[in-house]
Amino acid sequence: MDELDSAIVRHLQRDARQTNRDLARALGIAPSTCLERIRALRARGVITGYHAAVDPAALNRHVQALIHFQIRPLSRAVIEAFKTYAAGLPEVSTVYVVTGGDDMIVHVSAPSVDHLHGFLMDKFTARREVVGFRTSVIYQHTHNQVLEPLAP
Amino acid sequence: MDELDSAIVRHLQRDARQTNRDLARALGIAPSTCLERIRALRARGVITGYHAAVDPAALNRHVQALIHFQIRPLSRAVIEAFKTYAAGLPEVSTVYVVTGGDDMIVHVSAPSVDHLHGFLMDKFTARREVVGFRTSVIYQHTHNQVLEPLAP
DNA sequence: TGATCGACCGAATGTAATTCGGCAGCGGCG
DNA sequence: CGCCGCTGCCGAATTACATTCGGTCGATCA
Numbered sequence: 001m002d003e004l005d006s007a008i009v010r011h012l013q014r015d016a017r018q019t020n021r022d023l024a025r026a027l028g029i030a031p032s033t034c035l036e037r038i039r040a041l042r043a044r045g046v047i048t049g050y051h052a053a054v055d056p057a058a059l060n061r062h063v064q065a066l067i068h069f070q071i072r073p074l075s076r077a078v079i080e081a082f083k084t085y086a087a088g089l090p091e092v093s094t095v096y097v098v099t100g101g102d103d104m105i106v107h108v109s110a111p112s113v114d115h116l117h118g119f120l121m122d123k124f125t126a127r128r129e130v131v132g133f134r135t136s137v138i139y140q141h142t143h144n145q146v147l148e149p150l151a152p
Numbered sequence: 153m154d155e156l157d158s159a160i161v162r163h164l165q166r167d168a169r170q171t172n173r174d175l176a177r178a179l180g181i182a183p184s185t186c187l188e189r190i191r192a193l194r195a196r197g198v199i200t201g202y203h204a205a206v207d208p209a210a211l212n213r214h215v216q217a218l219i220h221f222q223i224r225p226l227s228r229a230v231i232e233a234f235k236t237y238a239a240g241l242p243e244v245s246t247v248y249v250v251t252g253g254d255d256m257i258v259h260v261s262a263p264s265v266d267h268l269h270g271f272l273m274d275k276f277t278a279r280r281e282v283v284g285f286r287t288s289v290i291y292q293h294t295h296n297q298v299l300e301p302l303a304p
Numbered sequence: 305t306g307a308t309c310g311a312c313c314g315a316a317t318g319t320a321a322t323t324c325g326g327c328a329g330c331g332g333c334g
Numbered sequence: 335c336g337c338c339g340c341t342g343c344c345g346a347a348t349t350a351c352a353t354t355c356g357g358t359c360g361a362t363c364a
Binding site: 171172173183184187 | 355
């Protein structure tokens with residue numbers, strides 16, 4: 001994980017579809033070298049995949065929210081089951097299992113506030129392990145695509 | 153945005169680096185058709201980019217957390233300034249501006265709990281607009297890479 | 305029914321990914 | 335001190351792919 005690897009990772013986080021040649025040219029190395037580095041990064045698990053980013057609104061998801069759940073009992077089995085359940089719902093994009101006042105935070109997106117409300121009522125209120133939840137509608141969000149390695 | 157477009161988006165969310173030929177073959181269409189569809193999806197803003205996903209641990213980010221902020225005064229200028237400030241910090245990956253008990257939720261990752269603590273103390277406690285914040289350490293998180301279009 | 309338009313196809317061309325033999329630098333070891 | 339083996343890099347050759355473009359088909363509408 002030297003400076004060259006960092007640069008490759010940085011570039012591919014920004015644009016995963018630039019050609020290997022262009023990337024190699026930008027870094028001042030041979031395409032074959034670049035290719036081998038990228039393969040090593042994948043093999044080592046540094047790069048885990050390549051994904052297209054999609055505008056949620058184009059997928060009829062105009063409302064996003066973070067839902068904060070309190071779950072009881074707080075056993076491994078219950079947490080695991082709820083996590084799996086939530087992650088399987090199409091409205092859910094991310095499930096966080098967390099410390100603090102809440103036990104689970106779920107990022108959801110829905111076509112409308114109505115849909116969101118119905119979704120929450122239908123999918124969560126009936127579940128026994130859910131003792132309560134709060135909804136934080138997302139007004140804006142900025143996502144930092146490029147993660148740099150941090151110094152220890 | 154017909155079924156074919158949806159399928160293309162689904163495939164590219166899963167793997168943005170599969171060749172156009174493979175994708176076309178999987179969908180049973182000609183590569184040229186596939187290419188034109190993808191271009192249209194980009195032009196329409198459905199697909200906004202292609203990004204490599206990176207293991208945070210490989211970038212020395214072993215601890216992740218969601219930080220819940222209360223901000224005052226709740227003016228547009230203050231919110232905007234804080235959002236910009238937070239998004240510019242290397243530890244921050246996402247900033248959510250939200251409704252509810254909190255005004256802003258920030259996803260951060262750091263090398264260690266110590267680093268996280270120092271980071272929070274150094275970067276946020278001194279700021280006037282921050283009247284309080286709570287930290288939720290993330291134990292696990294599952295990210296759903298593939299967003300499907302939702303029916304209205 | 306005939307014209308027009310849009311979407312798709314497939315061959316042709318240019319460009320890129322990938323392979324592989326060789327070379328240079330480096331560290332270990334006699 | 336010199337030799338040996340290893341590792342990472344390079345560049346030409348091969349293979350595969352992206353991209354273009356002229357033609358075809360089917361739907362739509364007058």
